Amino acid sequence: MITLNGIHKSFGNNQVLRGVDLHVPTSESMVIIGGSGTGKSVTIKTVLGLVEPDRGKIEVDGQNVAKADRDAFLARFGMLFQGGALFDSLPVWQNVAFRLMRGALKKPKDEARTIAIEKLRRVGLKEDVADRFPAELSGGMQKRVGLARAIAAEPEIIFFDEPTTGLDPIMSGVINDLIREIVVEMGATTMTITHDMTSVRTIADRVAMLHDGVIQWTGRLDEMDTANDLYLQQFIHGRAEGPIEAVR
Amino acid sequence: MTGVLAFLASIGRVILGLLASVGRVTLFALETISHILRPPFYWREFGQALVQIGWLSLPVVGLTALFTGGALALQIYAGGARFSAEAVVPSIVAIGMVRELGPVLGGLMVAARVASSIAAEIGTMKVTEQIDALVTLSTHPMKYLTVPRVLAATLAVPVLVAVGDSIGIFGGYLVGVTRLEFNAAAYLKNTVDFLEFWDVGSGLVKGAVFGFLIALMGCYFGMQSGRGAQGVGRATKSAVVAASVLILASNYVLTEVFFAA
Structure with missing residues (x-):
């Protein structure tokens, strides 16, 4: 269970988050939607500690993330980055097995490679991709490698x-x-950021809409279409007219 | 009056900005040293950095030293001829190469080649979120990226300097024997007789300091890189400029420390 309470974050004069409150139940898939530049990526980066919030509290299973042991905390997470963020200097299988070749989860090289190939298969990639470098792959393949990692x-x-x-x-x-x-x-708890409404309808158990630095609406996926929120309805139907300014 | 105050304020802002930058670089250097002393240590990345920084810089350092040694022999011969001191060419070439030109020119060439490449690589990793990815994979970017490069450069540049010194002296020897009609055996004897251990040792210490500064600047500006191609380009340029200036400044300080009367 992930809980964000009153998260504020600004970069210089730009106040990105103005008090985000969000609750993600265990083993549920939360999808955060919202316009570009509304702070969706910043929100998940605050949970991971990649961005330090100015104010507010984040808890994972009741534990304050600011006080958690970083290595043990991060070992519970996996992340697929927007551009894949694969390491150019490493072949695909070493990207996938990166965590398994270092630190507390370190395994013998052969075992790490076997697991990497199994995960590549799980995301629909063949074994021959394992020894290629990220730059040799298409965008879709890179995303799948990122997912495998x-x-x-x-x-x-x-x-x-x-x-x-x-x-x-x-x-x-x-x-x-x-x-x-x-x-x-896997029964994992997940948070997904997207603009893509097809993704929302496929991935989400719950949806939260971030607008103007706060959670504008949150609820179950099946409540989204009938929700009485003008901001949400404008966004999910992609209307130029509505309370959200088209030019930001 | 307002104009004077505005002028003074602008000078103050520049000085404060400079001091803040010095503070940030110093903290970065101290953090790097503290990570060098604490496990884990990434040997594979260290080995790769050693090859990239040391082995692959050999051609450029060697060529620089060869031509510098040759030109130095010609210059000293021409200058020495004014007071009948042509015989000092071998010893001055050797001392000049091992104390100053070997480490400084070698350092500058490595700075151009390595600081730029480190800054561009780490800067690109930053803008493509690879550094964030490292963190989420429980890997400290300082330990994984900075420590292996800084340590490899600190160890590799003195070796490059030693090789460059030898090639530079050889360049002087080639010119001395083929163009200036020195006796080969006498040239070598003069070179060896006048060189002292500390002449060579001081150059190697300089090399280690320059190596540390080169990799540190590459890593620092890479980590500070702004967004996009322009941000990476600016980081690369800043790394080379800062490393070059620091090499020249620290060379003066070290020369004062080692050889001041």
């Missing part, structure tokens, strides 16, 4: 940052289905 150590909590950005509709569908299958199969 995120699940390699079987984390309890997984974050997905814009998992379908830059992909064609078919590849987006493949990634959405993979994420949903993996989430159900």
Whole structure:
């Protein structure tokens, strides 16, 4: 269970988060939607400690993340970055097995490679991809490798940052289905950031809309279409007219 | 009056900015040293850095030293001829190379090649979120990226300087024997007789300091890189400029420390 209470964050004069309150139940898939630049990525980065909030408290299973042992805390997480964030200097299998080759989860090299290949298969990639470098892969393949890396150590909590950005509709569908299958199969708690309403409808158990630095609306996926919130309705239907200014 | 105050305020802002930068670099250097002393240590990354910084810089350092040694022999011969002191060419070439030109020119060439490449690589990793990815994979970026590079450069540059010194002296020897009609055996004897251990040792210590500064600047500016191609470009340029200036400044300080009367 992830709980954010009154999270504030500004960068210089730009107040990005103005008191975000959010609750993500264990083993549920929370999708955060919202316009560009509304602080969705900053929100998940505050949970991981990549961005330090100015104010507010974040708890994971009742433990204050600011006081947690960093290595043990991060060992519970997996993350798929927007651009994949694969390490250019390492072959694909070492990217996937990165966590398994270092630190507390270190395994023998052969075992780490076997697990990496198994995870690559899980995301629909063949073994021959394992020894290639990220730069040799297409955008869709890089996303899948990123997904394989995120699940390699079987984390309890997984974050997905814009998992379908830059992909064609078919590849987006493949990634959405993979994420949903993996989430159900692993029973992980997940937070996904996306603009893509197809992703929302495929991945989400719950949806939260971030607008103007606060959670504008949150509820179950099946409540989203009938919710009486003008901001949410404008966003999910992609209307230029409404309370959200089109030019930001 | 207002104009004077505005002028003084702008000078003050520049000085404060400079002091803040010095403070940030100093803290970065101290943090790097503290991580060098604490496990874990990434040997594979260290080995790769050693090859990248040391082995692959050999051609550029060697060529620089060869031509510098040759030109130095010609200059000293021409200058020495004015007061009939042509015979000092071998000893001055050797002392000049091992004390000053070997470490400084070698350091500057490595700075151009290595500080830029480190800053560009780490800067690109930053803008593509690879450094954030490292953190989420429970790997400290300072330990994984900075420590292996700084340690490798600190160890590799003195070796490069030693090789550069030898090649530079050889360049002087080639010019001395082929162009200036020195006797080969006498040239070598003069070179060896006048060189003292500390002439070579001081150059190697300089090399270690320069190596530390080169990698530190590459890593620091890479980690501070702004967004996009422009941010990475600016980080790369700043790393090379800062490393070069620090090499020249620290060279003066070290020369004062080692050889001041």
